[in-house]
Amino acid sequence: MPGPVTVTHTDMAIEEHAMRKAGMLGTGKNTNRVYSIDYDSLPPEARETIKLIIEGGPFPYPGKDGSAFGNRFGDLPEGTYLEFTVRTPGVTNRGARRIVARKTTGQLFFTACHYERVGVTGGTAAERTVAQRNATAVIDTEWRNGFYIVTGMTAGLRSDVVQAIKTRL
Numbered sequence: 001m002p003g004p005v006t007v008t009h010t011d012m013a014i015e016e017h018a019m020r021k022a023g024m025l026g027t028g029k030n031t032n033r034v035y036s037i038d039y040d041s042l043p044p045e046a047r048e049t050i051k052l053i054i055e056g057g058p059f060p061y062p063g064k065d066g067s068a069f070g071n072r073f074g075d076l077p078e079g080t081y082l083e084f085t086v087r088t089p090g091v092t093n094r095g096a097r098r099i100v101a102r103k104t105t106g107q108l109f110f111t112a113c114h115y116e117r118v119g120v121t122g123g124t125a126a127e128r129t130v131a132q133r134n135a136t137a138v139i140d141t142e143w144r145n146g147f148y149i150v151t152g153m154t155a156g157l158r159s160d161v162v163q164a165i166k167t168r169l
Contacts (some may be wrong), residue, residue, distance in 0.1 A: 034075065037110060038152035040156055045087045046110050046134055049099045052085055054160045056167075062086045069100045075147055079104055082168060086110070100147070106162030107151040154167075 059065035069083035088095035100109040120128040
């Protein structure tokens, strides 16, 4: 009979609750929101990008990947960030998907819209909001407009990411 097996379990509800309480989930300063997503639920291309971050590359866009992410819209908590391209199936250019890493903590965020914002003019404020949401939905129909903080990473993987990001400082 085999010996005991240890299984690491992260309670996403508790993790998400703690982040919401700390102001890390919810509405950003702009119209975008910060959501959470379990590491295993990320698109495979995003997990591949995280692997490249840990390995130090090679990145698909070396002049851009690992560069500063400005957080111009204030969607993420205060801090300094690096951005990395996430390949988008069916797209031949860089696309809009990114992994954004917080430099001081190694926290990772996934976005499918990057800085793709949809401008709408005319109509009432309510009509513009609806039009903006509808138009943004077509940018990448699988993902909501905003950022997803990556949760549910094993302690070893999280440690590898933190170390990799700190070496890029």
